[in-house]
Amino acid sequence: MIVESSIILRREHPGQRFAYVSLGARIRSMSFLREINAICITLMFLLQYPIQIFAGDASVEDRIYYSAESLWREGKINDAKKDFLRVLKLNPNHHGALFYMGTFEYQEKHLSNAQDLLEKLQNDSEFGSRARKILADIKREIEVKKALDSIKIYIEGGALNSAFEESKKSAFAYPGKPELIFYAAFTAALNGDFHSSREFLESYKMEDRQAGQELQSFIDAWEVRNDNPRETLKKINLITDARLLPQCVREGIHKLVTEKDGGDEYEKFLIAEAKRGGNTARESEIKLAKLYLGRRDFVKAAEILEKQPIENIEDNILLMEALTESDQEIRVLKIGKALYYSGSEEEREKIRLNWLKAFNRLSLRSGSPIQGEEELVITTIESLLADLKPMEKSETSLACIKAATILGNESLIHKGMEKVFQAEANENIVPELIAISEMLSAKKFTEESLALLEGVLAQRPEDPEVIKMIAKKYIVQDRLKDALALLESGVKSNPKSISTFFMYVDTLNSDGETKKAGDCLLMRLQDPDIPDLARRQIENRLNAMGDTFSSETETSNSSDVSSSSIGPSVGDSASNSSAGINITPKTSSGVISTASSSDEKFKEISVP
Numbered sequence: 001m002i003v004e005s006s007i008i009l010r011r012e013h014p015g016q017r018f019a020y021v022s023l024g025a026r027i028r029s030m031s032f033l034r035e036i037n038a039i040c041i042t043l044m045f046l047l048q049y050p051i052q053i054f055a056g057d058a059s060v061e062d063r064i065y066y067s068a069e070s071l072w073r074e075g076k077i078n079d080a081k082k083d084f085l086r087v088l089k090l091n092p093n094h095h096g097a098l099f100y101m102g103t104f105e106y107q108e109k110h111l112s113n114a115q116d117l118l119e120k121l122q123n124d125s126e127f128g129s130r131a132r133k134i135l136a137d138i139k140r141e142i143e144v145k146k147a148l149d150s151i152k153i154y155i156e157g158g159a160l161n162s163a164f165e166e167s168k169k170s171a172f173a174y175p176g177k178p179e180l181i182f183y184a185a186f187t188a189a190l191n192g193d194f195h196s197s198r199e200f201l202e203s204y205k206m207e208d209r210q211a212g213q214e215l216q217s218f219i220d221a222w223e224v225r226n227d228n229p230r231e232t233l234k235k236i237n238l239i240t241d242a243r244l245l246p247q248c249v250r251e252g253i254h255k256l257v258t259e260k261d262g263g264d265e266y267e268k269f270l271i272a273e274a275k276r277g278g279n280t281a282r283e284s285e286i287k288l289a290k291l292y293l294g295r296r297d298f299v300k301a302a303e304i305l306e307k308q309p310i311e312n313i314e315d316n317i318l319l320m321e322a323l324t325e326s327d328q329e330i331r332v333l334k335i336g337k338a339l340y341y342s343g344s345e346e347e348r349e350k351i352r353l354n355w356l357k358a359f360n361r362l363s364l365r366s367g368s369p370i371q372g373e374e375e376l377v378i379t380t381i382e383s384l385l386a387d388l389k390p391m392e393k394s395e396t397s398l399a400c401i402k403a404a405t406i407l408g409n410e411s412l413i414h415k416g417m418e419k420v421f422q423a424e425a426n427e428n429i430v431p432e433l434i435a436i437s438e439m440l441s442a443k444k445f446t447e448e449s450l451a452l453l454e455g456v457l458a459q460r461p462e463d464p465e466v467i468k469m470i471a472k473k474y475i476v477q478d479r480l481k482d483a484l485a486l487l488e489s490g491v492k493s494n495p496k497s498i499s500t501f502f503m504y505v506d507t508l509n510s511d512g513e514t515k516k517a518g519d520c521l522l523m524r525l526q527d528p529d530i531p532d533l534a535r536r537q538i539e540n541r542l543n544a545m546g547d548t549f550s551s552e553t554e555t556s557n558s559s560d561v562s563s564s565s566i567g568p569s570v571g572d573s574a575s576n577s578s579a580g581i582n583i584t585p586k587t588s589s590g591v592i593s594t595a596s597s598s599d600e601k602f603k604e605i606s607v608p
Contacts, residue, residue, distance in 0.1 A: 061090040065097055072100060093120070099127040103134065111138050111145070144174050151183050155190075155246050163187040171200065178207035182215065186244065189219045211241060218244045229256050233265030237272055245273075250280065254287065267291060282308065289318055298325035313343040313351075320354035324361060332358035333373070349387060349396070352380045356399050363406045377403055381412050385419055394423040398432050401452075405439045413440070413448055420452070425459040434469055441473075449473065462493040464500050471503060480511045498534050505541065518545055 068083030081104055087097040102117035115138050121131040147170035154163035164187035171180040185200035197219050205212035221235035233253065239245065250273065257266045270291065273284035285304050292301035302322040310316055316339060323332045336355030343351065359377055363369045369377075381400045388396055397419035404412035425433065433456050440449035453470045460466055467490035474483035487504035494500055501524065508517035521538045524530065530538075 061087045061094055061097075064090075065094065068100070069096070077104065095121055095124050095127055099124075099131060102131065106134055106138060109141075111141055114138055115142075140174065144170070144177055144180065147174070148179060148183070151187070152246075155187065155248060158248050160187060160190045160248065164191050164193070168196075178204060181207065182211070182243070185215055185219070189222050190248070194219065194223050214239050214241045214244060225252070225256055230265050232256070233269050237265060237268045242276065245276075247280070250284075286315065286318070289322070293318065293322060296325070298322045302326055302328070313339065313347045317347065317350045317354060320351070320358070324354055324358045327361075327365075329358035329362040333362075333370075337376075345387070349384065352384055353396050353399060356380050356384070356403050360399060360402050360406060369406050374407060377407060378409065378412065381409075381416070385412075385415050388419050394420065394425070394429050397423060398429065398436060401436055402439065405436065405443055405445070408443055410445070410448075413445060417448065417452055417455070421455045425456045427460075427463075430456065430460070430463060430465060434465060437469065462490070464490055464494045464497045468500060468503055471507070475507065475510075480507060483507050484511060502537065502541075509541075509545065514545055518542060 064083050065087045068080045068087065071077075071080035071083065080100070084097045084101050084104075087094050088101065091097075098117050098120055102114045102121070105111075105114035105117060115135065118131040118135050118138070121127045122135070124131065147166060151163050151166050151170070154160070154166060164184070167180060167184040167187045171177070171184040174180060181200050181204045185197045185204055188194070188197035188200060201212065201216055201219060204215060217235050218239060221232040225232040236245075236249075236253065253266075253269060267288070270284050270288040274281050274288060285307065289301045289304040292298070292304065298321075302319065305315060305319045305322060310319060316335060320332045320335055323329070323335075332354060336351055336358065339351050340348075340355070342348065356377065359370055359373060381403055384396050385400055397416050401413055401416035401420065404416055420433070433452060437449045437452050440446075440452065450470065450473050453466055453473070457463070457466050457470060467486055471483040471486050471490075474480070474486065484504070484507050487500060487507055490497070490500045491504050501520075505517045505520050508514075508520070521542050525535065525538055
């Protein structure tokens with residue numbers, strides 16, 4: 001007699017691993033005793049391990065399932081996953097396939113998917129206990145994830161105290177979770193609690209030493225940010241962990257640099273931020289472009305702005321400014337025309353102002369107005385001046401006057417001057433006002449040129465440069481008495497301005513008051529602190545006066561120098577060329593004499 005059987009044995013091993021044994025027995029009846037022995041051995045094996053016996057007609061899904069289990073044991077997880085999915089297509093409720101797919105999803109951190117699969121097995125006699133254990137772990141992981149999400153939301157929203165409280169509570173509630181400890185240390189530092197921050201840091205270093213080093217660098221940097229902003233930026237520039245550079249930290253750094261000097265480290269920080277990519281990369285590039293604009297590095301600013309397509313109005317305005325100042329005015333004129341009616345009222349004003357500035361620069365460089373743009377220039381000036389609020393935006397009114405002067409449009413010049421007189425003439429725009437005054441003179445707008453400077457003088461009565469420029473114009477108009485009165489007030493208000501003093505003395509001499517001019521020079525020589533160069537210039541002026549001053553001194557019993565109240569202090573660094581108006585002194589006999597060649601030479605030397 002021959003007995004044949006095909007048996008698949010399934011045995012559970014410690015550690016939740018499985019082994020499968022296929023046992024084939026072919027028992028030949030050589031003797032009854034041997035047959036009994038074979039049956040007993042088989043029965044003993046079956047009693048020792050819980051098994052399932054399948055006949056040769058086992059279902060397809062079971063055959064695929066056991067093949068997948070074998071692949072799983074061999075570590076071929078992806079291949080096993082494919083077979084488990086095939087099983088579930090054939091039988092969506094196959095408990096074994098559900099368990100392994102749930103385990104796989106859990107290992108891949110797809111917690112919601114894992115939970116859905118394993119919840120179906122909680123009451124299963126074979127997989128229930130293991131499924132419940134994994135479900136408990138999943139619940140814990142979901143709670144930790146919710147806590148981390150809340151912490152990140154608090155940080156991004158700037159609610160730093162709430163972020164710290166949530167981090168601290170969660171770190172204690174779920175021990176052994178390094179990321180919670182990380183955020184507890186990080187948010188403590190953001191709140192200025194550096195003692196707690198370092199305590200959590202030490203715990204975190206035990207979990208991840210490399211990431212702990214960067215966390216420590218951030219804590220060290222943030223602690224000294226107000227006292228040593230450059231050191232803060234230097235340390236932060238070495239950080240690569242994006243978790244340590246959320247929006248609130250970047251804003252804090254920008255504010256820090258605005259209030260204090262961050263030096264070149266701020267530039268490095270912005271470059272690193274741009275290279276990191278992500279949603280904030282373009283924002284960092286724009287800030288970098290603004291930094292270059294502030295440094296007047298217009299070529300770099302334009303390069304940054306043109307790296308990517310420019311889509312919004314604000315970036316186009318920045319680009320126009322950078323291109324204008326880097327001698328690419330033609331491009332600015334094209335951009336300005338394309339955007340002339342775009343954006344908000346404020347944005348349109350900026351677009352038109354940059355367009356007008358480009359027109360001015362290009363026209364002045366070429367020596368004549370840009371052909372074909374006159375009508376648009378007039379429209380632009382009128383629109384800018386119409387919307388200009390009193391006491392605001394001197395830059396706009398100055399650009400309008402300059403453009404009107406280039407066109408020779410007297411009406412628009414007067415409108416622009418009205419706006420200038422309404423605005424504050426601070427020291428930053430005085431050089432521009434003087435330059436426009438010279439432009440007006442060159443275009444034969446003599447009265448407007450003088451009126452512009454007199455309007456500035458009304459606001460800045462002690463400004464030495466404005467005083468000298470107006471005095472020059474008075475002298476050209478042969479208004480020497482007006483020039484002397486203005487210069488005398490200038491010397492009194494700015495006794496250290498050697499250039500104003502020399503201009504005053506030369507004007508006195510030109511007006512026939514040679515003795516008074518000489519006495520002023522002699523008194524100035526008595527100043528022990530007068531620079532050597534200024535001393536030589538005074539001596540040359542005295543020599544140029546020659547016998548005229550000597551004869552007048554001999555016939556006079558007293559000097560009226562004191563009446564001028566001119567102090568002896570010297571030390572102005574202004575160029576003496578401003579005083580060199582080539583005034584020829586008059587002698588008492590009415591004969592005109594010229595200054596010596598040495599005097600003219602010294603009039604060209606700057607006095608330190």
